[in-house]
Amino acid sequence: MLADDMACNARNEYPAQVFNNENHKLNLYGDNVEVDYRGYEVTVENFLRVLTGRHENAVPRSKRLLSDEGSHILLYMTGHGGDEFLKFQDAEELQSHDLADAVKQMKEKRRFKELMIMVDTCQAATLFNQLQSPGVLAIGSSLKGENSYSHHLDSDVGVSVVDRFTYYTLAFFERLNIYDNASLNSLFRSYDPKLLMSTAYYRTDLYQPHLAEVPVTNFFGSVMETIHTDSVYKAFSSKTSNNKINSEMPVNQLSEHDELQKANIPNDELKTEKQKCPYTQMRVDLHEKLEKFENVDTVVNLGIAVMVFVVMISSSLL
Amino acid sequence: MASLVRSWIPLLILQSFLVAVAFGSKEAEQFSEALLLKPLPDRKVLAHFHFENRAPPSNSHGRHHHLFPKAISQLVQKFRVKEMELSFTQGRWNHEHWGGFDPLSSMNAKPVGVELWAVFDVPQSQVDTSWKNLTHALSGLFCASINFLESSTSYAAPTWGFGTNSDKLRYGSLPREAVCTENLTPWLKLLPCRDKDGISALMNRPSVYRGFYHSQRLHLSTVESGQEGLGSGIVLEQTLTVVLQPETTSVETNMQPSWSLSSLFGRKVVGSCVLAKSSNVYLQLEGRLGHESKNVDTEIEAHKLWKNADFDLSLKPDRVLRESSGLLFIFDIDKSSDSEPFDLGLNWKLPSKWSCQQAPLQASRFLMGSGNERGAIAILLKATESQEKLPGRELTDGRCTIKANIFQIFPWYIKVYYHTLQIFVDQQQKTDSEVLKKINVSPSTDKVSSGMLEMMLELPCEVKSAAISIEYDKGFLHIDEYPPDANQGFDIPSALISFPSHHASLDFQEELSKSPLLSSFKEKSLVRSYTEVLLVPLTTPDFSMPYNVITITCTIFALYFGSLLNVLRRRIGEEERFLKSQGKKTGGVKQLLLRLTAKIRGRPIEAPSSESPAAESSFLSTKLIFKIILIAGAAAAWQYFSTDK
Numbered sequence: 001m002l003a004d005d006m007a008c009n010a011r012n013e014y015p016a017q018v019f020n021n022e023n024h025k026l027n028l029y030g031d032n033v034e035v036d037y038r039g040y041e042v043t044v045e046n047f048l049r050v051l052t053g054r055h056e057n058a059v060p061r062s063k064r065l066l067s068d069e070g071s072h073i074l075l076y077m078t079g080h081g082g083d084e085f086l087k088f089q090d091a092e093e094l095q096s097h098d099l100a101d102a103v104k105q106m107k108e109k110r111r112f113k114e115l116m117i118m119v120d121t122c123q124a125a126t127l128f129n130q131l132q133s134p135g136v137l138a139i140g141s142s143l144k145g146e147n148s149y150s151h152h153l154d155s156d157v158g159v160s161v162v163d164r165f166t167y168y169t170l171a172f173f174e175r176l177n178i179y180d181n182a183s184l185n186s187l188f189r190s191y192d193p194k195l196l197m198s199t200a201y202y203r204t205d206l207y208q209p210h211l212a213e214v215p216v217t218n219f220f221g222s223v224m225e226t227i228h229t230d231s232v233y234k235a236f237s238s239k240t241s242n243n244k245i246n247s248e249m250p251v252n253q254l255s256e257h258d259e260l261q262k263a264n265i266p267n268d269e270l271k272t273e274k275q276k277c278p279y280t281q282m283r284v285d286l287h288e289k290l291e292k293f294e295n296v297d298t299v300v301n302l303g304i305a306v307m308v309f310v311v312m313i314s315s316s317l318l
Numbered sequence: 319m320a321s322l323v324r325s326w327i328p329l330l331i332l333q334s335f336l337v338a339v340a341f342g343s344k345e346a347e348q349f350s351e352a353l354l355l356k357p358l359p360d361r362k363v364l365a366h367f368h369f370e371n372r373a374p375p376s377n378s379h380g381r382h383h384h385l386f387p388k389a390i391s392q393l394v395q396k397f398r399v400k401e402m403e404l405s406f407t408q409g410r411w412n413h414e415h416w417g418g419f420d421p422l423s424s425m426n427a428k429p430v431g432v433e434l435w436a437v438f439d440v441p442q443s444q445v446d447t448s449w450k451n452l453t454h455a456l457s458g459l460f461c462a463s464i465n466f467l468e469s470s471t472s473y474a475a476p477t478w479g480f481g482t483n484s485d486k487l488r489y490g491s492l493p494r495e496a497v498c499t500e501n502l503t504p505w506l507k508l509l510p511c512r513d514k515d516g517i518s519a520l521m522n523r524p525s526v527y528r529g530f531y532h533s534q535r536l537h538l539s540t541v542e543s544g545q546e547g548l549g550s551g552i553v554l555e556q557t558l559t560v561v562l563q564p565e566t567t568s569v570e571t572n573m574q575p576s577w578s579l580s581s582l583f584g585r586k587v588v589g590s591c592v593l594a595k596s597s598n599v600y601l602q603l604e605g606r607l608g609h610e611s612k613n614v615d616t617e618i619e620a621h622k623l624w625k626n627a628d629f630d631l632s633l634k635p636d637r638v639l640r641e642s643s644g645l646l647f648i649f650d651i652d653k654s655s656d657s658e659p660f661d662l663g664l665n666w667k668l669p670s671k672w673s674c675q676q677a678p679l680q681a682s683r684f685l686m687g688s689g690n691e692r693g694a695i696a697i698l699l700k701a702t703e704s705q706e707k708l709p710g711r712e713l714t715d716g717r718c719t720i721k722a723n724i725f726q727i728f729p730w731y732i733k734v735y736y737h738t739l740q741i742f743v744d745q746q747q748k749t750d751s752e753v754l755k756k757i758n759v760s761p762s763t764d765k766v767s768s769g770m771l772e773m774m775l776e777l778p779c780e781v782k783s784a785a786i787s788i789e790y791d792k793g794f795l796h797i798d799e800y801p802p803d804a805n806q807g808f809d810i811p812s813a814l815i816s817f818p819s820h821h822a823s824l825d826f827q828e829e830l831s832k833s834p835l836l837s838s839f840k841e842k843s844l845v846r847s848y849t850e851v852l853l854v855p856l857t858t859p860d861f862s863m864p865y866n867v868i869t870i871t872c873t874i875f876a877l878y879f880g881s882l883l884n885v886l887r888r889r890i891g892e893e894e895r896f897l898k899s900q901g902k903k904t905g906g907v908k909q910l911l912l913r914l915t916a917k918i919r920g921r922p923i924e925a926p927s928s929e930s931p932a933a934e935s936s937f938l939s940t941k942l943i944f945k946i947i948l949i950a951g952a953a954a955a956w957q958y959f960s961t962d963k
Contacts, residue, residue, distance in 0.1 A: 008408070008498035008527050015527035016499050031513065031523060034461055035500040040801060041463045058451045058468070060458025091802035282960045289960075310952060317941045 001050075002035050003042040003079075003089055013157060020162045020170060022154045036063050044094050051102045053111060069110035074118070074219040078163065081121030083144060084129060100130035107133040114207070116219045120165045122147045125201040137207040139188060141165035142198035149197050164196045173220065184218075185211035345374035345551075347385040349510050350596045352835040353517045354422070357603065357664065358561065359672055360415040361575055362530060363582060366422060367517060367558040369509055370834040375543030375551040385593055387508040389459060390538060390554055397452045401482070401539045402436040404456060404464075406497040409531030409561070410850070416561070417674030418702075418847050421822045421839045426559040428533045429812035429848040431493040432464055438486045439540075449473065449488045461500040466492055470767045471730055477758055479725035479772025481816055481844050491727070491811040493851040497532070499523050505534055505556065509591075516591030517599070517651070520583045521558070531561040555838070574670060578632065578663030586659035590651045596832055597651050599662060601631070604644040605672025623647075628670055632663035639826040643675070646826055676702040678720050679777075679784070681815040683849035686787065690857040695734075696787040697724065697813060697849065699777075718779035720820075721755075724786070726813040728769040730762040731793035731856060736771070738789040744782050753777060753784075764793065774818075797859055807855035816846040 007018050007029040018029040037046055049055055050065050067073060080087040084096040106112055117138040119127050124140030131138060141148040141163070150160035151167040162170070172190050176182055188211065191200035204211060290296060354366040373386040381391060393399065411427035418427070434456070438448050450468040457464040467473050473490035480489060502523065506513040513521055526532055534557070541551040564577035580586050590597035623638050624631040624647060635647035654660035679699040687693035699722065728734050741753050755774045762769030777784050821842035899912050 005496035005498060008496055014524065016523040029499055031499065032503055033500050034503065036458075036461060038461070038500075039463055039494075039496060040466075056454075058454035058465075060455050062458040089802040090804075286960050310948070313948060314945055317945050 001037040001042045001047065003039070005039065011158075019154065019157070020167070022152060022156070022161065024156075034062075040089070042089060044088050044092050044098070047088070047094065048098065048102050051111075052105045053109065065111070067111050069113060071112050072114045072116070072218050073112045074116050076118045076120075077127075078120040078166065081119070081127060082123050084126045086119070086121055086127055094127075096127050096130045099127060100132060103131060103133050103136060107135070114218065118169075120148060120163050124148060125203075128203060131203075131206060134206050134208065137184070137202070137204060137211075139200060139202035141196065141200055143201050146198040164198075165191070165200060168192075168196065173216075176216075182216050183212050184214045184216055187216055347374065347383075348372045348595050349385045349591075349593055350834050351509075351517045351591060351594050352596075352598050352600060352833065353520070354600045354602060354835060355662070355664075356422075356601070357574060357577075358416050359674060360412070361566075362416075362561050362563050363577055364416070364422075365560045365562060365582065366426065367521070367556075367560075368835045368838075369518070369556040370838075371508075371510075371554040371556075373552045373554075375541070375545070375548040377549060381549070385510045386552070386554070390508060391552060393452070393455060393459075394538065394540060394552055395549070397448045397455070398439040399448075399452065399538070399540070400437040400439045400486075401537075402434075402452075403535065403537045404432070404434045404460070405533055405535040406432055406460075406462070406495070406501050407531075407533040408497045408527075409529065409533075411531055411848075413676060413680055413847055415674065418677035418680070419675040419820075419822050419845060421824055421841075421843050422559075423674075424822045424843050424845050424847075425838075426533055426535065426557060427848060428535065429491060429493065430851055431491065431497075432462060432467075432495040433489075433491045434464060434467060435480070435482075435487060435489040437482060437484050438488075440486070442486065445486050445488065446470070453490070460504050462495060462497075463492070464495075471765065472768065474727045474760070474768055474770040476725055476770060476772060478756070479723050479758065479774075479816075480814065481723075481818075481846065489727070493809040493811055497534075498527065502526070502534060502558075505536065505558075508536075508554070508556065510593040511591035515589060516594060516597060517587060518591075520579065520585050520587060522583045522585055525562065525583045526558070526560055529560045529562045532559070534558045555834075570669070572669040572671075574666040576663070576665040579661050581663075586661040587651050587654055588659045589655045596834075598833060598835075599649040599651055599660070600835070601635070601647040601649070601662065601664070602644055603629075603647075604674060605670075628666070628668050630665040630667060632661070632665070641824055641826050673703075677845050677847055678702065678817060678820060679722060679781075679815070681813075681847055681849050683813055683852060685852055685854065687789075690792060690855070692789065692791045693854070694738075694787050694789045695732075695810070695852065696785055697815075699781075699784040699786075699815070701782050719776045720779055720781070721818050722775045722777060722784075723816045723818055724771070724773045724775065724813060725816075726771045727811050728762060728771070728790070729808065729810065730764055730766070730768055731795060731808065732769075732790045732810060732854060733762065733764075733793055734769055734771070734788055734790045736761070736788070738787075740787050741775070742785040742787075743777060744784075792854070792856055795856060800858070807853045810852040810854060812848040812851050814846060814848055816844050818844065820845045 006012065007016050014024075016029060017024075017027045020026055020028055037050075050063075053065060055064055065073075077086060085093040087093055103115065106115070113135060115136045117128055117131075117136065119125075119138070119140040121127070121140075122142060123144050123146060124142050126144050127140060128136075128138040142165075149164050151162050151164045152160065154161045168191060169187070172182075172187055188200070188202050193199045290299065349369070349371045351370075352368045354364075354368065356364040356366070358364055371386050373381070373383075373391060376382075383391065405428040407428040407430055410430065411423065413423070413427070416427075417423050434453070436449065436452060438445050440448050453467045454465045456462075467490035472492070473488050475485070476487060476489050477483070477485065480487065502521070503513075506518055506521070509518055511518060513519060535555075537555045537557075539553050541553060543550055562582050564575045564581055566575035587599070623645065624635055631647065633649060636650045637648040639646040639648065649660070649662060651660045678701070680702050681697060681699050683695065683697045685693055686696055736759050739750065741748050741750060743753060753775050755776050756772075757774070758770075758772040760767075760770040771788075773786070775784070775786075822845045823842045824836075824839040826836060826840075895911070895915075899908060
């Protein structure tokens, strides 16, 4: 989802090119870029529709998130944000509880196995404050009260080309080669608060596996497990899917990885811990007590009589 | 012997019959690519990529796709599209310098943004639904927001004004749509060789998008097979037209810049697409007069055509064709490969000037009026120099006339008053019936549908200028219909001016049925030109109004209720009177007053005025205390009973 057209903007000195560095070595807007939602189509409504899968019938498949219960999804968001919100298009905001609700819906409908949310805005960590669904890993570029800064200004193009968090993420991946088995833990530990000028905070309480055992290729890029068989069709055990993505793009991306065993989703019913409100407690107890009575009618009649008595007394006193 | 011969003959006949059947029924898919290069008079170069893909008629559920893109044939089959054209354009076609009369500009000078029109083969009641689904499918296929054309406020149903006469035609245009790599990539993926091989490998994205004008167009039409049981064949034509400025080192301004494929695109052609039936590069030079009647038999004569005093070509053309106003050099790139890349270059030696043939009338459109309430739209048609030389001028009732069709769409917030239409010919106002021969108006409905105007004008051949003006009122938009970011206004899509009596075609005398590009030039196509897109500023809502309304309303309420309560309850001097009545002896009027006030208050008339208040007060206090005790006791009992576990 790209809200603004940067590459072919009339003010871009280098048409159809977007760089992440002043040295202009790497053109991020390569020859095969695909943007599904752009311009005025980037709205909070469309974003939530993509996540939850509630589209109109006419919406084509390329604009849908076709994920299932074995998918690993990477959600990368950048832009302007603040305390519990992310700005969309100058006119609306995505709030943290909206995002948490959408993720909860996705979990109910089994639309992902693992979800990684990466947010690069000011006060980014507040955006995933309200998340409660298991299987979600979230990292934000700054804490509440902190700003996220851009890395450097390209005086040729005239704007800052990349944010600090994204720059160091890209730098981490550029250092890897194809055979490295880097883990998410090493990625998260590579962020230096002094260089970022903010604290990259991540949240793992909803994510069961240990970060040191999860390879980065679970979310960034994909690793195909190909099993050679001689027969033509074999039931389910050798499904392969490949979606090669360009992880430097500031778009929502998804990466699918089918596992051999079925997803084990713990059925958690969140215990709603109501605080000890005396009034509510009283009502609950009274309700319980009333249920114990055999003849409720007499109790009600008695109550009415008492009330009438009290009313009579107080009115006679006046 | 005779019996043997007799047994052979039926076998031979049978075999030839089978062979004929095999050849006849198995029409193969055909793909051909071509690139046309043309230097333009204002020191720019036009590059026109043309890809044609033909799919023969076959069973609708049994079509095998070798070369033809499956996405397109599924689109045609699902939405039953008879003809469709989709174009993505940025930049404005400069009719003055780049021409308006040749088939290239008639077909490829498109309005800015996205333009989509489609003719369907479904019952009339389903056309709108098919259009809506088609826009969504195309938006997914080409990564663009074409789905904004689904709402009835953004498309129209033209009839004769558009050139295609059908009542199942729908037309929509989005002038603000951006065009970038993500639109070109899926377009290229419809080609058999993608962008890896052949001519399409030249398309360096930064070079294409650096151009002054670039337009990618996809036109598909179905060909009825006429046979029962067979679906229709599809012809898919994809063109990309780019106008580039070659970089020059020379400072002289009257010399044309020299260029080559590698200087324009940064790449060379290394081999043709093996799946293409024909793969050619054409170089067209206009205005090369003087070689018309000469015979090109001798080698030296032929050599002079492409290497002479004016210019130099870096490669020898395979063929040279001549037309009334120009030369066409044909290069076959089948022979090129990695070791011998094809890099055509044109080197100018002497300054040359020429002009491209223009349409009979040059159209421009602009807004008149000021303010946020109303305005007027005016279209100006000016005669061009080449008007007299053009063929196709008709004789109606003995007079020579030029016919011009004008087709416009007005969004609903431009509320046009069709009765204010005024036509001026040579700066004199004419009554409508003299010049306006046919008109079709479809008025707009607020927020439901847009307005459409189709006119046919018949102007005298000697006309110098003609102007049409029409007035409108600006509508008010709801607050969430404004775009989210700062904007200068809203767009009125381009108007289409076409000349039905003029046909643009380029006929190179040789019989070249092999080249689809040239045969498409040979077909008589309608001369058409698009005007500019107009930008209309609409009133923005006053965002401080809610605050103003709240303030005023609350003030009025406060004043009303405040004064009402004051009038009802406040008695001036009440306290003083009470104190006075306390200390004074009971005088007549005063006592009357006392009694009156006591009655109003609802209290029993107190004769012993000093004692009873005290007694009353003590009685009051005991009653009060008793009440408090009672309620407290009830509350305690409630608490006890409810918290008992």
